Amino acid sequence: MAGEGATSIWMQPEGHERSGPGRRPGFSRRQITRTAVRIADAEGVEAATMRRIASELGTGAMSLYRYIPRRDDLFDLMIDLAMSGIELPDGPSGDWRGDLTLLARQVRAAGLRHPWLIALLTSRPTLGPNLLRVHEFALGAFKGTELHIDDVTGFVGMLNDYVHSAIRREIGWLEEARRTGLDPERWKRDYMGPYVRQVVESGAFPLFNRSVLDSRTAHLAPEERFRHGLDRILDAIAALTPSLSPR
Amino acid sequence: MAGEGATSIWMQPEGHERSGPGRRPGFSRRQITRTAVRIADAEGVEAATMRRIASELGTGAMSLYRYIPRRDDLFDLMIDLAMSGIELPDGPSGDWRGDLTLLARQVRAAGLRHPWLIALLTSRPTLGPNLLRVHEFALGAFKGTELHIDDVTGFVGMLNDYVHSAIRREIGWLEEARRTGLDPERWKRDYMGPYVRQVVESGAFPLFNRSVLDSRTAHLAPEERFRHGLDRILDAIAALTPSLSPR
DNA sequence: ACCATTCAGGTACCATGTACGCAAATGGAA
DNA sequence: TTCCATTTGCGTACATGGTACCTGAATGGT
Structure with missing residues (x-):
């Protein structure tokens, strides 16, 4: 293999259509990326783990590594998609x-x-x-x-x-x-809200206050x-x- | 305890100077944050793990949780520092x-x-x-x-x-x-360099080319x-x- | 001297990325 | 048809991460 792994993912195109021997690939970069994007859209990037993506595709985590060198490269593919x-x-x-x-x-x-x-x-x-x-x-x-x-x-x-x-x-x-x-409403009310209110009421940052209040x-x-x-x-x-x- | 954990770190100030019974604290938020910042500066945030910070301070990882609720809060403290x-x-x-x-x-x-x-x-x-x-x-x-x-x-x-x-x-x-x-020089030369060169030579994005070359x-x-x-x-x-x- | 309170930190659990190795599938050659 | 080099599928295993829980040690007021 030439330049394995030490190059940008865009320099290592999908294993192009072969016609030689060997088992046929059951998945594709695109398919994996689509699944990752779907999970990330619904539950955040941190939910799009290798195991989770694989499970969603009905396979094992390590199978994905036949298509994508490192997890970081998957991010590049997700961005591009x-x-x-x-x-x-x-x-x-x-x-x-x-x-x-x-x-x-x-x-x-x-x-x-x-x-x-x-x-x-x-x-x-x-x-x-x-x-x-x-x-x-x-x-x-x-x-x-x-x-x-x-x-x-x-x-x-x-x-x-x-x-x-x-x-x-x-x-x-x-x-x-x-x-x-937390659900967004409660977060704003219980988590950040009280702090911002405290800052505002302290009066320590008058211009910040105006930018919030006015x-x-x-x-x-x-x-x-x-x-x-x-x-x-x-x-x-x-x-x-x-x-x-x-x- | 009132509102434990469910509030911004800035609403939970350092365990202020007590005078009651109990063992004296051996560390401080500031000290922990300083250590985390030092490690992150030298080796990146991903190196500033709880275990690593604790080890640097000559203690166990779990001791840090007496001072900082969650790792994310430590990030807030690092930013502020x-x-x-x-x-x-x-x-x-x-x-x-x-x-x-x-x-x-x-x-x-x-x-x-x-x-x-x-x-x-x-x-x-x-x-x-x-x-x-x-x-x-x-x-x-x-x-x-x-x-x-x-x-x-x-x-x-x-x-x-x-x-x-x-x-x-x-x-x-x-x-x-x-x-x-990788070391920065080699990264630019071997990793991103060849790809950018390929893009430029393909001529597919003429204005991008000009922005690079001219x-x-x-x-x-x-x-x-x-x-x-x-x-x-x-x-x-x-x-x-x-x-x-x-x- | 006792004790409620607070801190230190070991152990343990679960999740993650991924190296390794072997079994299964596949198509060309014999 | 029979093999076999080649490629994929994926279970196992390991290192590393955050952190829940628990025990023991330290401490100052009573």
Whole structure:
């Protein structure tokens, strides 16, 4: 074997269609990944253990290692599968703002559908084909402008940073509640609530207090809040580059 | 006991100075946290296991549970200890741009000193006293301006999103290499390198290629790159609010 | 001197990733 | 048809993790 294990999973494609001797494979990377994603969606990544996935497939844990070198590689595959759900036009439309808005909404939808996605994505530097596809579309939104590629990368980075962080904020407490086993409502009321109240009542952080008490956006629906922040990022991009249409 | 375990760690202060009967405590939360941080700094969070920390302190693993309810709470304490290393003036100087630059640099320094900090910070919604202190300083930078608190929160969020993401990018591959046990140089050359080269040579993502090949900022020193991105964020904030001094 | 109270920490249990090895299946060659 | 090299299926086993439980030691008030 050449370069076994010491390379990215994307360099070790599925054992391509052989026609030689030997037992036929009973599973596939895709099938295993799909199962892992399904479990993770329903019960969190920590529930998607090798044994659990195998059991769901009606087999033993060690069978999976015929298809996936290490558990970490499975994460890369899961990320890529989740990103594959992001549907985008083939190319940029010419309306950079519209394209990026579409992109952001799609990423948000994927992030909510797979609450583990953003956490995995930001915890490991991965470059699966679908992430590259999405990234390429983002970069393409600025096609036609006279921007230097570094500026484009910077803007796309700003947008990504916002989208990811916003999704994390939106999921954050929900996920934490699920992880600790409490139902979300009780978690907010009994776990974090009393502490925040104590902090507020102590008066030690007056501006934090105002950001909690006087906030208007806090009472907005999640999508609205997301759109507000997104618009701010897009406005910022427009404001930084006079050559772009302001809006 | 009232509300045991079902509350944030910040609601369960250290067993305050008693004077009743019973054996004297031989350790302290702070001491345990310090040890955990030291191990995590040197060998990664995954090395800071309960057994390892205890062994470092010359005791048994279960002794730690007299001071810390769950391992997750230890993470909160570690985050707070790392954030306590961020040194800031008592109040805003009046120069919002200077204050935020100072803040960003301090956070970056803390993030590099404790390569696990940002990952933990963004993986769990925690609100320790030192995080609140730092956040309050950030909000305070806009004191004197006529901005609504929601806008201030939004800007501070933008800044935080950038700083955290930039630190993650700066550490990213380094950490991944350490996690997999390879030395960083070999990781980049043998693990990720060949794949990126393959992607580039395939020509499937032309804009990604340009962002890799034609980048000028990629060859900058890390601090320079950080400062560039930071300036872009601050420029964006200034551009979005005409009432602020542009620079 | 006694005792309720508190801490130290050993033992034990369960879950996890995964190395290893052998049995079972498979298709080409003899 | 008969073998056999090859590949998959997967049980067993081990190291490592968090942590529940329990016993014994230390301690200060009565």
